[in-house]
Amino acid sequence: MSVLIDENTRLAVAGITGREGSFHTLNNQRYGTNVVGGVTPGKGGQDVEGIPVFNSWAEAAESVQPNTAMIFVPPRFAADSILEAATAGVELVIAITEGIPAHDELRVYNTLERERAGGHCTRLIGPNCPGILSPGKANVGIIPASFFKEGNVGVVSRSGTLTYQIGNEIAQAGFGCSSIVGIGGDPVPGSSFVDVIELFENDEQTELIVLSGEIGGSAEEEAAEYIAAHVRKPVVAYIAGFTAPAGKQMGHAGAIVSGSAGTAAAKAQALEAKGVRVGRTPTEVAEIAVTQLR
């Protein structure tokens, strides 16, 4: 088992004909992900190395039945592409695109919520995320798969490179991962820590969960509450941004500290208060995880 993507994944990619889109799609395919199609308006009928391209998500859904969508289109088109994939019935949408306006993300999130209330179920991961890797099964996104191997650690993170750093240290200690899920660093992510932790808690392969958070927002504090009430598996956390000055934005739109709430110290404290061990460095996180697994 793993979460969200595996050998049953049928992936289609919006923006497959772009430079980045085609590069990473083919990379995912080489890893073993079943890529069934791509979507680029106006380029229907073409193919990318044998992968058929469709004009719309509706056409792709009808012809090749994808159950997972990856979004690689430029920011101004991303929100509509996500919603179009959802309308076409794709269950999981993974949005890699960086720089989507916050208001668009808000519209997407609330539209998906409304449809969920009506019984229609599409899960969004991202945007502005590195994607998901289930080692040995499937890779959707830009996570460099060679640093990870299959195992029993579930990783959920707001940051890409930091995830690679932690995952690599766990791998060097001889352990692998069930799935690595990047939820992205934007203000309105489609899925939260809580959503993904719930999946890991219910996943047989996962025995330990690593949460990698950062300053800004309150997603880590909400995760702490959820873990205390619902999670029996051990959770180890890392928070980046202890030295970030207040009021300064550091790269991720989500990583802005204003006032006292949302600081790294407040987040670490909230997690520790609920019994989650917090490593002070990525190395220490891996060490704690490894000790708990042995």
Add this chain to the structure above:
Amino acid sequence: MDLLEYQGKQLFARHGLRVSSGHAVTTVEDAVSAAEEIGYPVVVKAQVLIGGRGKAGGVKLAAGESELREHATNILGMDIHGHTVRTLWIEHASDIASEYYASVLLDRSAKKPLVMFSVEGGVDIEEVAEKTPEKLIRHHVDPLAGLSRAEAVKIATDGKADADVIDGVADALVALYEVWLEEDATLAEINPLIVTPEREVKALDSKVSLDGNALFRHPENQGLSDSENEDPIERRAKEEGVQYVKLDGDIGILGNGAGLVMSTLDVVAQAGGRPANFLDAGGGSNAEKIKQAVDLLLANDAVKAVLFNIFGGITRCDEVATGLIAAFEDIKPSVPFVVRLDGTNDVEGRRLLQEAALPNVHAAKTMNEAAEMVVALAAGGQG
């Protein structure tokens, strides 16, 4: 992207919110002609992106020309918590019967717009929220429906606005929501929202943050922001499309990915060092970008040593090494560098660096080791 008060007020006016007429000026003479046009008494307001300007003496009332000259002369060039005043907003002084508070912001936790209103305006709103939370009305809006006038009337009524200005406050809330929505703002705040003796509802101040990611929809807003008061290196970084934040230490930091760079700052601080900056070279950095980044790092004279922390995903370590070697040929840095390369093509990257044998460049195996080395080098001068 934070706007100055007058820039925010101009957006307010565009959406039908009442503001006093005024002019933004940069000289005493222009302040005088602005006041003559508007009519005395006027308020002289320093335009800086920092709170507490009233207490710092940056907001003054002038009844006539001599007073105006005195205040404008004093305030222009004044330093308010590290921000130099270069622009004054001159507006006609308003008579005030009551001071309210209103804002619309993106509530990340609820993932909805949040409208807030209070009759306790003109003071620090966080204090009102803490001490008398019942006096701060919080109302979440369905972003797919928008804020209806009926909702706005209810907010004003629940907040106990004076009965004769419920309509005026509701109008202001609807207009403020429109500013937030149509200008792609993440925050639109009025404190104070005043009621005049004539029972007019007006925005006396503004605090607006726009979403930089949405500027492609608003070409007219692209020139806003307080670029003159930005740190010169930060401004250059922005022009070059590099994520750079200046800090007050002496260790230059470069990494790829915001999370990893933040983590690197922390690890350096834990090793006893003080980072001089945050610099995210971004995913897929090529040699040219790395060279540009080294230039930016060294533009800060306080930097005594530099740490390169790269974990290559899309970024290829051999490209980073090539960029660093090219940068050394051009710039010839006088401070020591510690370089840690891991990830995609790391073996090739390390080999390139070793062969180039750059002066004063030290290779580190891990992030922690790299942090300890750079802290020691910064403390020991030339290393």
